[in-house]
Amino acid sequence: MSSSVDAALPAPAPAATEALRPAVHYTARDTWLNDPNGLVYWGGQYHLFYQNNPHGNVWGNMSWGHATSRDLLHWTEHPVAIACDDAEDIFSGSVVVDHGNTSGFGTPEEPALVAVYTSAFKAGSGHAGTQAQSLAYSTDSGMTWTKYAANPVLTRNSAHFRDPKVFRYEGASGAYWVMAAVEAQEQKVLFYKSHDLKAWEFLSDFGAGGPHLGRPGMVKWECPDLFPLPVDGDPAAVKWVLIVNVNPGGVAGGSGGQYFMGEFDGVRFRSDSPVEEPSWLDWGRDCYASVSFSNAPDNRRIIIGWMNNWDYANALPTHPWRSAMTLARELRLTTAGGSARLVQRPILPAAGERPTADAAQVRTGPFALDGSGVDLPDAVRGQAQVMEAEILPGPAGQVAFHLLGTEDGSGGTVLSYDAATRQLVLDRRNSGNTGFHPQFPSVEAAPLELEDGVLRLLIVVDHCSVEVFAQGGLVVLTDLVFPGPESFRNRLAATGGPATVRALTITSHS
Structure with a gap:
């Protein structure tokens, strides 16, 4: 912990x-x-x-x-x-x-x-x-x-x-x-x-x-x-x-x-x-x-x-x-x-500074992304997930990470980049327990310019929070979330056209 x-x-x-x-x-x-x-x-x-x-x-x-x-x-x-x-x-x-x-x-x-x-x-x-x-x-x-x-x-x-x-x-x-x-x-x-x-x-x-x-x-x-x-x-x-x-x-x-x-x-x-x-x-x-x-x-x-x-x-x-x-x-x-x-x-653990048992890592090379999306490793209790991605949105209208969702695909926190508005959006309205206060359900948006057509994201998902560092940390978004025990699914998808994932690394830390 x-x-x-x-x-x-x-x-x-x-x-x-x-x-x-x-x-x-x-x-x-x-x-x-x-x-x-x-x-x-x-x-x-x-x-x-x-x-x-x-x-x-x-x-x-x-x-x-x-x-x-x-x-x-x-x-x-x-x-x-x-x-x-x-x-x-x-x-x-x-x-x-x-x-x-x-x-x-x-x-x-x-x-x-x-x-x-x-x-x-x-x-x-x-x-x-x-x-x-x-x-x-x-x-x-x-x-x-x-x-x-x-x-x-x-x-x-x-x-x-x-x-x-x-x-x-x-x-x-x-x-x-x-x-x-x-x-x-x-x-x-x-x-x-x-x-x-x-x-x-x-x-x-x-x-x-x-x-x-x-x-x-x-x-x-x-x-x-x-x-x-x-x-x-x-x-x-x-x-x-x-x-x-x-x-x-x-x-x-x-x-x-x-x-x-x-x-x-x-x-x-x-x-x-x-x-x-x-x-x-x-x-x-x-x-x-x-x-x-x-x-x-x-x-x-x-x-x-x-x-x-x-x-x-x-x-x-x-x-x-x-x-x-x-x-x-x-x-x-x-x-x-x-x-x-x-x-x-x-500040996160460096790869050479942690025991092997402390982290699970997934790396993938370039691949095409469309509306059917790809499944990402599930969240695991007791571990935080660090997701690092380089994505070429291309003609896609939107590229979205669906985080801490349920097995049937409903609910979760959605982090998306909208090519039309050039905004990074974090939507927690269906993130789990949002009813404890009327001001908690919310959608946050930040202006974001691509660099040579590339969207670079570092996302830290840790049980009750999502922290997003975009374009090397030029744009940052932090939101609390309170998912239920059934909310552990992660997915990545594109809508409005194809996109290319140039690199994707997901590391778990405890």
Whole structure:
């Protein structure tokens, strides 16, 4: 499975929906989780902290859960890292390795991990009704945490000031810590700097400052992240990427992740595009609060998102666990269509790094595809399927993967490319259990251009989710699905004319 339980934790309760628990995505053993936060690499392990209700499987009692992994696929869950108390809930934030011991919480030889998190203050706390930024530190590689006695370290006396993402900046303006946080309902990212992680100075802000993109409702900006990436691997051609998650207002409805590209000089972020014209991290319904790991090896930029949507998050039909994380995704910038574009590639087991028993693989060469279609390997409980395809749609009106359908061909999730509209479409209206919430049945669509007539897809099907990476990760779609036990059939077919499958590889992972 995707996670194991630390020996210090009690045995999990019997799970009524274990068949839906993913194989290579993180889930908590028997509680609620939402936004990933505090992502950091340290001590040879990736640390995933996340919003967690230690006492139930719906949102509440916000604390930081904790899990670790060496491969970003198989996780060990640990006891709650930073717990809520009578004074505060522990909302989202970030963790940095304080290599220079700027905070004084560790030593230069043994640096502390420092968590910068949002205190959501409760009645009687002295800061009731406000959200402010606080610190906690760990000197035992993230296993135990101490809250800083002088918290909060930064406040605006605001009810919606949250989600600090901190990184070390070194450039023309100097060397210091930078924090990106949000005034959520003002739709602004605010930047601050600090030399010791304790005293913060305002730098600038970036945002819409009003009704966003013409969509109805109060759009909140949340969970920002700012980082540089080289274009096409060229260290002399660097762009800065600012991720801003929104809820509501996502491209597919409800929660979603947007990003801007531009320049950051250590003080101000300047976007290459108007704030009203963001790009989308994911065109599906179920990728939110994506943020990146700090201190990752080889300066890799790796993100994880919450695989859910606030429209129906508390109603997901799983018990006792509820909600999962997306796969970890490595980000790069590549030139496409004359401009820099963000690409996402899921981190999956390499063929030489897994035991033979851990994977079953099917490869096929070129073949013609028509309306009769071809059967693909069935889904198997306890395993995720990775499907990689290169298809020449040609005159075909539509090429479609029918995923997790029933034996008689009814139901299932349909991923299709429509040549007329040049769209990639993910339809989960007949994917299984869709009646638990009226907003769950949906069809998602993303614009997609072929490359020399070729459709390239990487599809990860893992029990309760479908993640699609098209054209090398230029277009991404993520949706939850809840198929019944009889839904395990997979097929590929073309309608409106013949197509050619140039290559197809299907690999199973546990």
